[in-house]
Amino acid sequence: MADGVRGLKVVDGLELPRPYREALRPGELVRDAAGRTVQLPRYFYEVASWEKALETELSPHFGAFEFLDIDLREAEPLRAFPRYLPCAVVPFAAVLERFRDAVGGPVRIAANGGYRSPSHALSQDTSPHLWGAAADIYRIGGEYLEGADRIRRYAELAQRTVPGVWVRPVGDGVGGAFDHLHLDLGYVTLVPRAKRLKEPE
Amino acid sequence: MSGELVEDIEELASDAGASAVAVAAHDLMDGRSLELHADRWFHAASTIKVAVLLALYDAIERGELPEDARVHVRNQFTSLADSRYYRVDASRDGNEVVYGYVGRTMRIRDLAHHMIVTSSNLATNVLVELLGPEAIRASLARQGVEGVEFRRGVEDDRAWEAGINNRVTAAGLTELLRQVAEGTAVSESASSEMLEVLLDQRFVSGIPAGLPEGTRVANKTGEISTVVHDAGVVYLPDRDPYVLAVLTEWNEDGDTSRRRKLIADISKLVLERFVERKDG
Secondary structure, three states: OEEEEOOEEEEEHHHOOHHHHHHHOOOOEEEOOOOOEEEOOOEEEEEOOHHHHHHOEEEOOEEHHHHHOOOOOOOHHHHOOOEEEEOOHHHHHHHHHHHHHHHOOOEEEOOOOOOOOOOOOOOOOOOHHHHOOEEEEEEEOOEEOOOHHHHHHHHHHHHHHOOOOEEOOEOOOOOOEOOOEEEEOOOOOOOOOOOOOOOOO | OHHHHHHHHHHHHHHHOOOEEEEEEEEOOOOOEEEEOOOOOEEOHHHHHHHHHHHHHHHHHOOOOOOOOEEEOOOOEEOOOOOOEEOOOHHHOOOOHHHHHOOOEEEHHHHHHHHHHOOOHHHHHHHHHHHOHHHHHHHHHHOOOOOEEOOOOOOOHHHHHOOOOOEEOHHHHHHHHHHHHHOOOOOHHHHHHHHHHHHOOOOOOOHHHHOOOOOEEEEEEEEOOOEEEEEEEEEOOOOOOEEEEEEEEOOOOOOHHHHHHHHHHHHHHHHHHHHOOOOO
């Protein structure tokens, strides 16, 4: 229905088969932790295969596969291809690119730490992971983000260098980050421009 | 003969400096049993991993987990003592491979293999978080195993300080392994798969070390500063297997090799005097 990005077709989630609609809940209104109403993504990139995910660059250093690496906690229909990524994942990859420049090396997104559907077992709250606008980073270069000091160092760097980014506080209790750095842009949705059927006269 | 054998085992343990010993054996060929303090509770150490293995195959058999499922490997676990996070220490783990997957996913069967064969603490805790303590206890209850008490994941130091530990008896471990050997743990196919994993065991300085070379043993060891255990199913040529659990308790800072040798010596004694019925 719409222009794709790097060969990925854009689909309207409301037009997907029922099992996908039930898992993705496209365009549904939900409440965030503060009680505000926010809208889940409606438009998605369709990724046909794992090979396609591996070869598709969302930005120079971040591939679609990094946002699709989930485990059995994801809803069953979404564990098999075709898979779907909210369109906000592309601008978010650009944000990660900025962070990568700041740290000067590879930035690795953890499994379940890219896009998670609203039906993912870890999606009890309205995390920006559901918008494709969040990443849990477990490794930077060869350094695993274990321990408060390491995570805090990179968190401060992210806040200094990436405008508008939100960083989860470091902590060893529920809600804190203990083995990763969580970055997100909030509830970002993106509605791609559609290809015109006919050029204006 | 059984009385004399028990006395000889206790003498071996006393000479080695163990503060407590328990033995349970069950011969699947004729149903005979041997018991020495078999209902005494010990800290389970890594022998509890057999219970996690049981619960994993139970969940697969019940359709609660796809058999080819992958799970995110995280080194972040919640302490049962205070609900704060803790990590397992790679330098205190018997397996490095699983640490290479931190942040990524692994197949649950591969995690189970690492958990048993090289006693990976990280693999164990990933599976415990996946299954949940209640499910592990429920699997044990469905099998009617009473001498294996699961409370928490491994290396939870704050829980240990609070006295919250996994516990086993020699009778409990023997019962669990007997069911695996007889094909009644979860199902015949699940038992068979669990047995194959246990037969790949790399830690062989306990029960296997007291047996003739080449004897196949499906065993699981457990070792912390104050206990050294081994429990397994022993497959001798031309006869049905027997199950043996040897649990030992020690004062801290002892010689680890001497502790394992005691288990090997008891294993040898049980083979000669209980299984082969040679005179002492």
